[in-house]
Amino acid sequence: MPGTTADLLAQTVVAVREAGSALRERFGGVVRHRTRDELMAALAANDEAALAVLRPHLTDLRPGARWVEDELAGGALPDGEWWVVDPAEGNVNHLHGLPDWAVTATLVRDNRPVFTAVHLPLTGETHTALAGGGAHVDGRPLRVSGTASLGLGLVATSQARPDEDEAVVRRVGSSITAMLRDALVVRTSVPATLHLLDVAAGRVDAFWQFAGARADLLPGALLVTEAGGRVSDAEGRPWTPASDSFLAAAPGVHAEAVTTLSR
CATH class of the missing domain: 3.30.540.10 (Fructose-1,6-Bisphosphatase, subunit A, domain 1)
Structure with a gap:
């Protein structure tokens, strides 16, 4: 062993x-x-x-x-x-x-x-x-990006699972609308882990998701953290598997992403 x-x-x-x-x-x-x-x-x-x-x-x-x-x-x-x-x-x-x-x-x-x-x-x-x-x-x-403005950021989100309840679906939709206004480009696709690999590698500046499974988020949370990124919930509080939202971002865009997602 x-x-x-x-x-x-x-x-x-x-x-x-x-x-x-x-x-x-x-x-x-x-x-x-x-x-x-x-x-x-x-x-x-x-x-x-x-x-x-x-x-x-x-x-x-x-x-x-x-x-x-x-x-x-x-x-x-x-x-x-x-x-x-x-x-x-x-x-x-x-x-x-x-x-x-x-x-x-x-x-x-x-x-x-x-x-x-x-x-x-x-x-x-x-x-x-x-x-x-x-x-x-x-x-x-791996190292996260040095992007310092959300307006220059490529950001991403993902559908956590099929058949989410109505409140989560509405929250996802409003967050995408907010990011379309504030970020440069928004990507939406599954699965979450691959977006988080891109954040850790500096190819994507931020990723967020509402609800979510442990298996989707724990691997990427560790990768992003160890690559120098910041991981929190969408309101900027410490993230745990019990949190109802997730945000992983380069340090230079994290605060702006929290502001956008907290509207």
Whole structure:
């Protein structure tokens, strides 16, 4: 068994890459579906293929860590260690023949991410972050952008999950309208994790989301923080998995983004 946290992260990288290979073999054209049940079955089949690789690997690495079974679940976790895994982040993109999907695994201790590994099977890139140890892509350090004005910023948001309640839907719509007025360009697409990789790499200046799942936000929260960015809720308060909003931004645009989202 790996002896240090860095060793654990290195072995987690092996696991997400192997799971990514399993998903890459399943990737191709659009998976046709005529009903919601058929779509959900196809999504579940992808999850199962990746979990068949991830679960035994990660359980062996940290036998005492519990497992979050639902990657769409939100809210705080009970104290202790947990594996927060999204076996096919952006699964719906995978089924539609789109390239924006990944495999993620994050070790969380007392609701704080210890480390994360995010693998993009189609590019071969693996993004990692270790609390207090920086953020990297394939060993190269990541750094958020130096943009100092939201008016010059490329910003992004994402739909947290299907079938959100009406209040969340309205909040999302009004926030996009506000950002369209204040930011240079607004991107809207799923999944959240890939936007957060872009924030950590300095390609996108801010990302926000309302509601949201732990598996969507914890990996990117650690990556952005370790790359020098700021993570909060939309009102600028400290973010936790129990928060009802999320904002990750370069330091130079964070305050303006909070102002825009708080209107």
